[in-house]
Amino acid sequence: MTQSPPVHIxxxxxxxxxxxxxxxxxxxxxILHEMRPVRATxxxxxxxxxxxxxxxxxxxxxxxxxxxxxxxxxxxRAGSLIMASGDAHQVPAGGAxxxxxxxxxxxxxxxxxxxxxxxxRREEVDGLPPEDWGATILATGPLTAPGLAAAIxxxxxxxxxxxxxxxxxxxxxxxxxxxIAWKQSRYDKAGPGGTGADYxxxxxxxxxxxxxxxxxxxxxxxxxxxxxxTPYFDGCLPIEVMAERGRETLRFGPMKxxxxxxxxxxxxxxxxxxxxxxxxxxxxxxxxVGFQTKLKHGEQARVFRMIPGxxxxxxxxxxxxxxxxxxxxPKLLDATLRLxxxxxxxxxxxxxGCEGYVESAAVGLLAGRFAAAEALGRAPAPPPVTTALGALxxxxxxxxxxxxxxxxxxxxxxxxxxxxxxxxxxxxAPTTKDGKRLRGNEKTVEKKRAMSRRALADxxxxxxxxxxxxxx
Ligand SMILES: Cc1cc2nc3c(=O)[nH]c(=O)nc-3n(C[C@H](O)[C@H](O)[C@H](O)COP(=O)(O)OP(=O)(O)OC[C@H]3O[C@@H](n4cnc5c(N)ncnc54)[C@H](O)[C@@H]3O)c2cc1C
Numbered sequence: 165m166t167q168s169p170p171v172h173i174x175x176x177x178x179x180x181x182x183x184x185x186x187x188x189x190x191x192x193x194x195i196l197h198e199m200r201p202v203r204a205t206x207x208x209x210x211x212x213x214x215x216x217x218x219x220x221x222x223x224x225x226x227x228x229x230x231x232x233x234x235x236x237x238x239x240x241r242a243g244s245l246i247m248a249s250g251d252a253h254q255v256p257a258g259g260a261x262x263x264x265x266x267x268x269x270x271x272x273x274x275x276x277x278x279x280x281x282x283x284x285r286r287e288e289v290d291g292l293p294p295e296d297w298g299a300t301i302l303a304t305g306p307l308t309a310p311g312l313a314a315a316i317x318x319x320x321x322x323x324x325x326x327x328x329x330x331x332x333x334x335x336x337x338x339x340x341x342x343x344i345a346w347k348q349s350r351y352d353k354a355g356p357g358g359t360g361a362d363y364x365x366x367x368x369x370x371x372x373x374x375x376x377x378x379x380x381x382x383x384x385x386x387x388x389x390x391x392x393x394t395p396y397f398d399g400c401l402p403i404e405v406m407a408e409r410g411r412e413t414l415r416f417g418p419m420k421x422x423x424x425x426x427x428x429x430x431x432x433x434x435x436x437x438x439x440x441x442x443x444x445x446x447x448x449x450x451x452x453v454g455f456q457t458k459l460k461h462g463e464q465a466r467v468f469r470m471i472p473g474x475x476x477x478x479x480x481x482x483x484x485x486x487x488x489x490x491x492x493x494p495k496l497l498d499a500t501l502r503l504x505x506x507x508x509x510x511x512x513x514x515x516x517g518c519e520g521y522v523e524s525a526a527v528g529l530l531a532g533r534f535a536a537a538e539a540l541g542r543a544p545a546p547p548p549v550t551t552a553l554g555a556l557x558x559x560x561x562x563x564x565x566x567x568x569x570x571x572x573x574x575x576x577x578x579x580x581x582x583x584x585x586x587x588x589x590x591x592x593a594p595t596t597k598d599g600k601r602l603r604g605n606e607k608t609v610e611k612k613r614a615m616s617r618r619a620l621a622d623x624x625x626x627x628x629x630x631x632x633x634x635x636x
Contacts, residue, residue: 168539172300174289176213179513179528180303185245186532188281192539199288205307212269225261229612235552246525256362258349291315303512306488332455334481345473350423366473367434380407383463418454457483490517500534548622555587
């Protein structure tokens with residue numbers, strides 16, 4: 165049997181690594197071009213493939229009532245390398261799937277290096293890939309190197325958009341005062357690999373909270389430059405921006421005090437709670453949950469040491485700012501992620517306008533499967549829109565409906581998004597056994613369960629269909 169020509173992939177991050185795996189698994193050779201360590205990005209610190217640049221969490225692993233948990237499950241069923249490596253190197257994190265970042269990245273790198281159909285080249289692709297490469301996937305992420313970013317902009321006529329994401333600080337465990345803080349997961353949820361006591365909780369009374377908010381508001385921030393004056397992505401707001409939106413906002417966001425009780429003072433209800441999540445397998449580093457910030461580094465240390473339990477905190481890494489690069493995909497890409505003006509090029513990962521590690525890997529998984537199908541002479545089959553994979557792809561390639569004042573039917577003001585049930589086709593709320601309609605929270609939860617059941621059933625059909633096609 166003659167082997168098909170290789171698919172080239174530029175970028176060995178979450179998306180590029182997953183795409184390479186899917187293509188090689190289908191029996192098609194891959195050449196993966198990764199610029200690290202030849203050239204660094206502003207955020208990566210290693211030369212490992214699939215490096216996690218900030219948090220070590222893949223977020224909720226609840227496949228029944230959480231859309232990213234459902235996406236985890238769909239990817240597992242589709243043979244995802246990212247999920248297999250994440251599962252193999254998880255660290256306790258309540259209901260979330262968090263991983264030891266170094267072991268995770270090492271596992272992805274080793275699996276790809278060991279695959280006979282994968283060639284890894286450590287080099288920067290400093291411009292558009294040459295035409296004679298044929299089918300190529302661009303998975304260069306939010307920190308695409310400038311030469312390639314400019315070339316993509318030149319080709320598409322669309323300039324990339326930059327906006328803030330913010331990194332949360334990481335604290336050394338042995339500098340946390342466990343005489344004040346205590347370990348507990350919210351509502352004692354154990355989740356995968358957890359114990360129900362996976363987070364470190366730092367309680368605040370009303371006075372401490374008010375003083376903390378004052379300090380946050382007064383703290384010196386990194387100054388805005390012109391390119392930074394773009395809207396924040398709501399899922400990743402810096403805490404001082406949340407505080408600016410209202411003094412109570414943090415108490416209803418990352419500092420909410422619900423589902424947690426200090427065992428030493430069970431009768432005292434904290435006014436607010438700061439949570440830290442384990443960041444490495446050793447348990448020596450802890451990540452301040454939801455504390456993305458653009459405060460200046462000196463200010464961060466001063467202000468965060470006001471938090472009870474963190475008075476002597478030593479920071480392994482302070483929070484920071486970073487940019488994001490993404491396409492106006494609904495306009496530029498076709499239904500299988502190919503660039504309309506040059507279909508040889510396919511895009512994957514965060515550059516397509518998804519948001520998050522898992523979503524980036526999921527779009528890599530899809531791009532890989534589509535490219536492999538084409539290389540084998542088959543028509544790529546997109547997943548059903550009822551699945552999390554299909555919902556995410558729909559967001560990227562379908563975009564949202566035009567709002568008033570925009571050109572009718574034209575996707576505009578496209579914003580990156582995490583997977584969420586709002587992207588799925590609606591479903592009738594199930595009724596009780598005796599046919600009564602559900603209400604309130606019960607109705608919401610049961611709808612999510614029904615969407616998840618529908619998604620997994622449709623995913624299994626899609627996977628068996630593509631497997632049958634491959635066997636023909
Ligand atoms: C600073 C920062 C923090 C983030 N924090 C989180 C978080 O906590 N949780 C979360 O879920 N998501 C986070 N994200 C968003 C996103 O999930 C990650 O960026 C994710 O890694 C995106 O996956 P990707 O594969 O698209 O890109 P990446 O994982 O960034 O992979 C792209 C790869 O392409 C390489 N590359 C770039 N240009 C070239 C070129 N010209 N030639 C060759 N190689 C090239 C890069 O070196 C990199 O390895 C963060 C993003 C940033 C920038």
